[in-house]
Amino acid sequence: MSFFSKLKSRLTRSSSRLEEGLEAIVAESAETEAPEAAAPEAPAPAPSAPAEEARKPGFLGRLLGRTGEEAPRRVLDDAMLESLEELLITSDMGVDTALRVTANLAEGRMGRKLSVPEIKALLAAEIARIMEPVARPMPLYAKRPQVVLVVGVNGSGKTTTIGKLASQFRAAGKTVVIAAGDTFRAAAVEQLKVWGERAGVPVLTAPEGSDPASLAFDAMTKAQEDGADLLMIDTAGRLQNRADLMEELAKIVRVIRKKDPDAPHNTLLVLDATTGQNALSQVEIFSKIADVSGLVMTKLDGTAKGGVLVALADKFGLPIHAIGVGEQIDDLAPFDPEEFARALVGVED
Template structure:
C-alpha cells in the first residue's frame, strides 16, 4: 500500500465526509420502498449526482450505464444500488488512463525529476508544492523548490514559510525577477547537489492570459537547457470547492500547456466532491493527487478504489 496507509485512508474518509453524507442521505430517501429502477428513480438519481457536482455529461453517462445494467440485473435493495454505483464510478475513473502516480518512496524515472505546478491563484497551488515536497522528503528523496511565481506580491514569502514547514530548500529571487531564471538556477542546483526532485511553483496570473502562457512556455524551454526531458510532469492544481469552474479552468490551461495530471484541492471543504468524477471524465486526464485538509500531510496520492469507497461509504463487494 506504500504511503496510502490506514492513516491516509482515515483522512480521506474524513475529507470526503460532507459529500458522502449528502450522497447517502439523499440515496436513502429515493431507495426507500423501491423494488425496481424506474424513470422516476433515475431522474432523482440524476438530480443527486448533479447536485454533488458530478457534472451533467458525467451524470448522464453513469445513469445510462445503470439503466442498461438494470435491464439485466434485478434490483432489490439500497446495497445493490450502491454496488452498481461504485462499479460504474470506478469504471469511469479507469477510462482516464494510469491508475495513480508512483508512490513517493518509489524509484523515479529520471533524476532530477522536474515537476511544474500550474493553476490559477487561490486554487492551492503553492501549498500543494510544499505538501508534495513534504511527501517526497518524508520518503527519503532530496527535494528542491523553485519559487518561480515572481509576479504575485508576497508569493516568495508564502512559499518560504511552507518550504520551512516541509524542511526542504527553496531557490528564488526578488519579486519581478525573470521566473525562467529562477527555474534555471533551481534545476542547475539540483544537478550539482544530486537532488531527486525539483518542484516548480509558477504564477497563476499575469497581465493577461497570453502573457501567462508565454511565461510557462519559456520556463519549459529554459528547464530543457539543463535537462532535455524536463519538465517530466506538469500538474494542474484545481480548487474542488469551485465546482464546474474548475473544469472550465482546466480546459483553458490544457489549450496552452501539455498537462500530464491533476491535483484537486480542498475536497474537505465541500459537499460536492463529485467534481473529481466530472474532471476525470470530461478532460480525460488522470487525477493524481487530492487535498483533503490543510495540514502538510493532507495531500494524497489519488487511489481510485479508496476514493470510491470513501465517497459512498461502502466497500465494493
C-alpha cells in the same frame, strides 16, 4: 483512524447529500412493508440498540445491498433513472458523466427492485470503474533532476501541495529543490519559503518582479550542480491575462530545455475541489497553455463537491496523482479510486 475513515468523514457532506437524495428517490414509490416508508411523516420511535444491531447485515451483505427484508425497494424504471441522473448532476458529476453512470447502473437491471444500499453499492462500483484508470502516482524517472512544473490558479493550493510533495519525496530519500516562480507576489514567495522550511528543502527565490524564467534557469543550474533528484517549480496563477501567463510558462519551459531538452518531466495542475464544475474549465484552459501531465486535487476535506473528480476523470482521463485532505504537511494522500467512490456515495465499512 484509517485513511478511508478519514476521507469518509471528510466527504460526509457529499455522501450525506447523495444518501438523502437516494432515500427520497426510493421512498417516492417504494414497495415495502417497512413502517417508516409507509408513513414517512410520522417520526418512528427510535429502535433500541440491540434491535438495530440485529438488523445490521454482514459486510458482504451490506456491500451487495442485502440488508434484510424490511429495506424499502423501488422498481428501477425510467422515472427513477431520471431522478438518479438529476441527483448525480447536483452532486457535481456533470451531465455527461451522470448520464453515463446511470446508464451503466441500469444495464440489465430495469424492472428490478433496488434498495438504497444496493444502489449505493452499484454507484460506488461504477464510480470506482471510471476512476481506476486515472489513479496513478506521479511517475518518477531516472532523470536528474526530474523537473516538475506546478501550475494552477492562485489559491488552488499550489504552494501547499509543493510543500507536502517535497516533504514526501524527502522522506523517501530524495533530494529536492524548489523554485519560487511566482516572482510577482512577495506573499506567495514567503509562503513557499515557510513550506520549504517545514519540508526541509531549499527554496530558490528571486527579487520581486524579476523574470520567472531566469529564476527557473538558475534553479535548474543549482539542482544540476547539487545532483538533486527533483526540481519543483512554482508558477504564477493569474488567469486574468491568459496570453501573458501562457508566454510566461512557455518561456520557463524554453529556458529549462536549454539545460535538459526533456524537461519539464511532469506538469502538475493543482485544482481546488471546492470549486466544483469550475475545475473542469480550469483543466481545459491550463491544458491549452501548458502540457498538463497530471492533477492534484486539493481541499477534498469538507467539500460537498467531490463528485467533480468523477466528471474530471470521465472527461479528461488525466492521472490524479494525489489528493489534498487538509492544511497540514501530511495531508496529501495517494488517490484510491475504491475508497474515494465508497466515501463519495457513503457505502458503510
